[in-house]
Amino acid sequence: MQTILAFILVFGLIVFFHEFGHFIFAKRAGILVREFAIGMGPKIFGMKKGETLYTIRLLPLGGYVRMAGEDFDQIELQPGYRVGLILNEDEKVEKIYLNQNVQHPNVLFMEVERADLNKKMWIEGYDEEERLVRFDVARNAIIVENGEETLIAPYERTFEAKSLWHRTLTIFAGPLFNFVLAFILFLLLGILQGVPTNEPIVTEVVDDSPASEAGMKAGDYVKSVNGHSIDKWDDLSEFVKENPGKELSFIVDRDGQQVELSIVPDSVELKNGDKVGQIGVMYQSPMEKNPLKAVVYGVQQTWESTVLILQALVYLIAGNFTLDDLAGPVGIYQYTGEVAKHGFFTLMYWTAALSINLGIMNLLPLPALDGGRLMFFGIEALRGKPVDRKKEGMVHLVGIVLLMILMIAVTWNDIQRLFFQ
Incomplete structure (x- = not known):
């Protein structure tokens, strides 16, 4: 669920x-x-x-x-369609019923001859007395077919x-x-x-890792490596990766005290054959x-x-x-x-x-x-x-x-x- x-x-x-x-x-x-x-x-x-x-x-x-x-x-009325029309107060068609019986006192039935429901908005055909009649169609007219209503769209609204x-x-x-x-x-x-915050603060030290053997502890704030200032964790991670097997000098802040550590990153081979350094620490950035x-x-x-x-x-x-x-x-x-x-x-x-x-x-x-x-x-x-x-x-x-x-x-x-x- x-x-x-x-x-x-x-x-x-x-x-x-x-x-x-x-x-x-x-x-x-x-x-x-x-x-x-x-x-x-x-x-x-x-x-x-x-x-x-x-x-x-x-x-x-x-x-x-x-x-x-x-x-x-596209809404098209083909010649020969029998439709029922309802007119509004301006004598414009406001509702067109397609091929169905309509129970409405003011309905006008027509057999369609021609129609333009897109640009010029008119409908022409023969009424029940076989006279050719033509009506303008309102821009908000509705077509009703099988009980479903569809609003006619004038061309400028398409x-x-x-x-x-x-x-x-x-x-x-x-x-x-x-x-x-x-x-x-x-x-x-x-x-x-x-x-x-991405601050370079060690969250956890893995047992029997180079960092653990060098005395690094959770909570250590890494200030520099080999004299290079470390401002964020990504800087530290990148520096370690680029120096596998090389001795690195870390300066960390531990409870307000400056502590110097010497760590040699393990050399780890990737699938593509490249080697990267790892010292065995876990990281979870503090949130602000x-x-x-x-x-x-x-x-x-x-x-x-x-x-x-x-x-x-x-x-x-x-x-x-x-x-x-x-x-x-x-x-x-x-x-x-x-x-x-x-x-x-x-x-x-x-x-x-x-x-x-x-x-x-x-x-x-x-x-x-x-x-x-x-x-x-x-x-x-x-x-x-x-x-x-x-x-x-x-x-x-x-x-x-x-x-x-x-x-x-x-x-x-x-x-x-x-x-x-």
């Missing part, structure tokens, strides 16, 4: 922030947002507020913001009608908000848990609660995590990976359960790292991802005109198919790793 709750919290928060980025910038641009969805597949919860339907869907495979004017959102700048911002905002979420989580960690430092900590951790993930991505792109190096929803579920066992703060850190990972992956210039759409916007900027929508749609469709194949392969590998190993 703990794993399920942790996964729902982590997944829901990351997807929510990503889609909220798309949503808020779409609304600011004046785009009609039809649906804000967390999850994919069958709807398990839905709530209509204003123009937008907010839903939670069954499959934890992402989410989406459905905007007017995107693929599969995604495609917006400037290249607004479309770019709307798509880029999704990955951007993943980085915003990571910063917020790291900031909260800095406020609630404290910011690591300072709101201003927490802000800096949030920025630093977001940046450092981003760099690490980019380095790993370069490693993967170079071909140094197998399916075991990748994880799908099942793998993330498993890892999230393991992380949750180590406490809420560790789960926050894991969530921040996953959010950055999602942001970076979505910015890759691959079809069907946000980065793929941004790539087409870049081509549009260079050409001075959009790429043909059918051609772009075909590229994205191929991308979706390939991504789904990869997702199935990764998920199957996750299942085998979880149940058969």
Whole structure:
């Protein structure tokens, strides 16, 4: 149960922030947002507020913001359609009923001849007396089909009608908000848990290690090594690593007294054949609660995590990976359960790292991802005109198919790793 709750919290928060980025910038641009969805597949919860339907869907495979004017959102009335019309006080159509019996005293029935529900906003056809009639359509008109209402979107409220700048911002905002979420989580960690001071204070000394044999004790504050001033633990760690087998002179502060220690780091060989020094001490940085430092900590951790993930991505792109190096929803579920066992703060850190990972992956210039759409916007900027929508749609469709194949392969590998190993 703990794993399920942790996964729902982590997944829901990351997807929510990503889609909220798309949503808020779409609304600011004046785009009609039809649906804000967390999850994919069958709807398990839905709530209509204003123009937008907010839903939670069954499959934890992402989410989406459905905007007017995107693929599969075109509303067309073909010739021969029988519709029922309700007019408002200005004699404009405010509601269109499609192919159904309508029980309303003021309904006007029509067989559609022509219609423009996108730009010029009118509908023309033959009434019950076979007369050709034409009505203007209100900009907030509603189409009703099988009991479901859909708001008509005038062209200026569609995604495609917006400037290249607004479309770019709307798509880029999704990955951007993943980085915003990571910063917020790291900031909260800095406020609630404290910011690591990184002071070079020894936390624990390993028995029978070079440090132990030299007389180093827990609580020693390392001031210098071989005359080089030590300001933070990373400086000490790096100095020791670079000097395997060499005698080092340590000056430590122990209860206000200066103590000199002579330590020869063990030489440890790494997998790549390099040798590094180790003296056998453990470290846990003291924590400081300072709101201003927490802000800096949030920025630093977001940046450092981003760099690490980019380095790993370069490693993967170079071909140094197998399916075991990748994880799908099942793998993330498993890892999230393991992380949750180590406490809420560790789960926050894991969530921040996953959010950055999602942001970076979505910015890759691959079809069907946000980065793929941004790539087409870049081509549009260079050409001075959009790429043909059918051609772009075909590229994205191929991308979706390939991504789904990869997702199935990764998920199957996750299942085998979880149940058969």
